[in-house]
Amino acid sequence: DAGVTQSPTHLIKTRGQHVTLRCSPISGHKSVSWYQQVLGQGPQFIFQYYEKEERGRGNFPDRFSARQFPNYSSELNVNALLLGDSALYLCASSLVVGGARTQYFGPGTRLTVL
Amino acid sequence: DQQVKQNSPSLSVQEGRISILNCDYTNSMFDYFLWYKKYPAEGPTFLISISSIKDKNEDGRFTVFLNKSAKHLSLHIVPSQPGDSAVYFCAASAQAGTALIFGKGTTLSVSS
Numbered sequence: 001d002a003g004v005t006q007s008p009t010h011l012i013k014t015r016g017q018h019v020t021l022r023c024s025p026i027s028g029h030k031s032v033s034w035y036q037q038v039l040g041q042g043p044q045f046i047f048q049y050y051e052k053e054e055r056g057r058g059n060f061p062d063r064f065s066a067r068q069f070p071n072y073s074s075e076l077n078v079n080a081l082l083l084g085d086s087a088l089y090l091c092a093s094s095l096v097v098g099g100a101r102t103q104y105f106g107p108g109t110r111l112t113v114l
Numbered sequence: 115d116q117q118v119k120q121n122s123p124s125l126s127v128q129e130g131r132i133s134i135l136n137c138d139y140t141n142s143m144f145d146y147f148l149w150y151k152k153y154p155a156e157g158p159t160f161l162i163s164i165s166s167i168k169d170k171n172e173d174g175r176f177t178v179f180l181n182k183s184a185k186h187l188s189l190h191i192v193p194s195q196p197g198d199s200a201v202y203f204c205a206a207s208a209q210a211g212t213a214l215i216f217g218k219g220t221t222l223s224v225s226s
Contacts, residue, residue, distance in 0.1 A: 004157070033212070042118075042203050042216030043158065056212030090157055092214075101146045101207055103214055105157035 002027065004093050004106030012112045013081050021076045021109045025093030031055070032074040033103055034066055035090040043090055043105075049074055078111075086113045117141045118206050120217035129226045133191040137204030137217055140185065144206040148214065149178060149189045152201045161202075162189070194224045 005024045013019050025032050031050040035043035045058040049068035068074045072093075078085055088110050092103035119138045127133045135149075145166040150158035164171040164178045164187070171178050177190045191198055201221050205214040 006157075033214075035214075040218065042205075042218050043214070045213035045215070048212040058213060102148060102160055102163055104160055105150070107155075107157045110155075 004091055004104055006089075006091050006106040006109050008109060009107070010110045010112075012114065014114050015081055015083060017081050017113075018077065018079050019081060019111060021078075021089050021091075021111070022073065023076070023091030023093075023106060024073045025091075026104055029093035029095055029104075030072055031094045032068055032072065033092045033094070034074070034076045035092065035105075036060075037088040037090060037108070038086075046076070081113045083113050086111060115140075116217075117144075118204055118215050118217040120202075120204055120220050122220050123218070124221045124223070126223045126225065127194045129196055129224055130193045133189075133194045133198065133222055133224065135189040135191075135202050135204075135220050135222065137187050137189075138185060139187075139206050141206070141208065141215075142185070143208040144215075146207045147178070147180060147187050148205045148207075149176075150203045150205060151198075152203060152219070158203060191222075194222075196224050196226050198222060199224050 007022045033048040034046040037043040047066045048056040052068045063079045066076045088108045090108045091106045094103045148163040149161040152158045162176045180187045201219045203219045204217040
């Protein structure tokens with residue numbers, strides 16, 4: 001079975017631009033979470049979606065938004081990009097919220113903001 | 115304030131020996147703990163997990179120990195292999211919570 005997939009692999013943007021990152025969960029998984037990882041740190045939670053509804057949000061500004069589609073895939077949007085948004089963005093999927101607790105990660109999207 | 119701490123940024127071990135990676139947490143609401151391995155330019159790979167109702171979980175060469183009173187967990191890798199060289203992250207979540215809270219990671223180097 002395919003694991004979590006993310007696109008694009010790499011992305012270069014300039015300050016002030018907008019970016020959309022995409023994620024497809026493992027088949028049968030209904031929950032998708034997004035994390036940001038900067039160099040030297042562990043992944044930091046941004047959002048979790050389950051059944052198209054936001055179930056959790058981390059300490060990120062309103063410039064960050066996300067949504068989940070009926071096929072359980074998800075998009076992460078970031079507006080008005082700042083240099084500090086440069087990071088590896090990770091998507092993780094899990095079967096359900098609360099029950100099966102293990103989240104499985106995709107390869108990530110490397111975003112560079114110039 | 116970090117809720118999950120991995121105080122050793124790096125660890126070097128010889129092939130065949132035991133690797134012990136440590137993790138401390140502060141939030142008493144955490145009840146599920148996981149270890150992930152990460153290679154450069156890849157996403158974290160799930161290794162092993164443990165629920166707070168247990169104090170040990172074993173999967174092949176990997177064993178996780180949980181000491182709830184000390185709010186401490188450790189990952190033992192026996193025997194260590196050069197392919198185990200990677201960054202290891204400890205993560206925790208609270209009951210019915212959504213987020214995984216990660217430590218900063220420990221870089222393990224296994225030399226042959």
